[in-house]
Amino acid sequence: MSEHYYSKNPQVESKPSKWQYTLRGFLFTFETDAGVFSKSEVDFGSRVLIDCFVMPDVEGHVLDVGCGYGPIGLLIAKSYPDRIVEMMDVNERAVNLAKKNAELNGVQNVQIYESDALSSVPNGKIAAVLTNPPIRAGKNTIFRFYDEAYDKLADSGELWVVIQKKQGAPSTFDYLELKFSKVEIVEKKKGYWIIKARK
Numbered sequence: 001m002s003e004h005y006y007s008k009n010p011q012v013e014s015k016p017s018k019w020q021y022t023l024r025g026f027l028f029t030f031e032t033d034a035g036v037f038s039k040s041e042v043d044f045g046s047r048v049l050i051d052c053f054v055m056p057d058v059e060g061h062v063l064d065v066g067c068g069y070g071p072i073g074l075l076i077a078k079s080y081p082d083r084i085v086e087m088m089d090v091n092e093r094a095v096n097l098a099k100k101n102a103e104l105n106g107v108q109n110v111q112i113y114e115s116d117a118l119s120s121v122p123n124g125k126i127a128a129v130l131t132n133p134p135i136r137a138g139k140n141t142i143f144r145f146y147d148e149a150y151d152k153l154a155d156s157g158e159l160w161v162v163i164q165k166k167q168g169a170p171s172t173f174d175y176l177e178l179k180f181s182k183v184e185i186v187e188k189k190k191g192y193w194i195i196k197a198r199k
Contacts, residue, residue, distance in 0.1 A: 014033050014035070016033045017032055019032075023042065023047070026075065028071070029104050030070070032097060035093050037066075037068045044192065045163075045164070046071055048189050048192050052160075055127070056198075058127040058154050058158075059127060061111075061124070062083050062084070062126070062127055065088060065117065065129055065133075066088075067112070069094055070097065070098035070102065073130075074087075074101060077107045078107060083109065088113055088115035088118070092114060117148050118149060118152055119148070121148075126152045126154060128160065130160045131159075133145055135167045150180065155199060157198070158196055158198050160195070160196050161176075161193075161194070161196075162192055163195070169195065172195060179197075181199060183196070
């Protein structure tokens with residue numbers, strides 16, 4: 001498999017850039033780089049997920065799994081300042097960028113660290129997990145995200161996933177229905193599905 005952004009150490013030459021983007025009324029400055037997902041703008045799927053997300057009435061942290069340079073987790077942290085948002089990625093370059101972007105945007109209620117899926121997430125009940133999963137990493141990796149999210153969630157905690165129909169949204173829905181107590185499609189937009197699964 002050729003290298004993609006789901007790599008611990010991207011070998012592609014670093015080409016940092018910085019730009020601004022407004023999410024849910026908050027103006028962010030993002031520093032990005034080659035070797036991370038959607039380095040030139042906040043991708044459409046992440047924007048739809050951000051717009052749809054509603055915090056469940058459950059105590060606990062929020063997880064952004066596969067955070068990249070940080071747009072989803074940082075927006076959720078800005079929107080819900082009373083919550084701790086844990087942001088994780090297997091890609092070291094992405095993790096370092098997410099930390100920089102938290103500082104650039106004055107976001108302090110975050111914990112950002114390296115993790116292969118949710119393997120490094122401390123035990124403790126989680127209110128919500130959000131993910132725009134790395135499709136090119138393969139189905140086994142993505143389903144592992146779902147399995148580990150289920151294990152980390154508190155009772156009635158929620159997993160929110162954005163995934164394109166052509167890249168496996170129906171099979172994701174079917175798989176989540178086997179594990180979670182309630183699964184629903186919150187939004188369908190330009191081929192992207194937002195799926196919410198409640199434990």
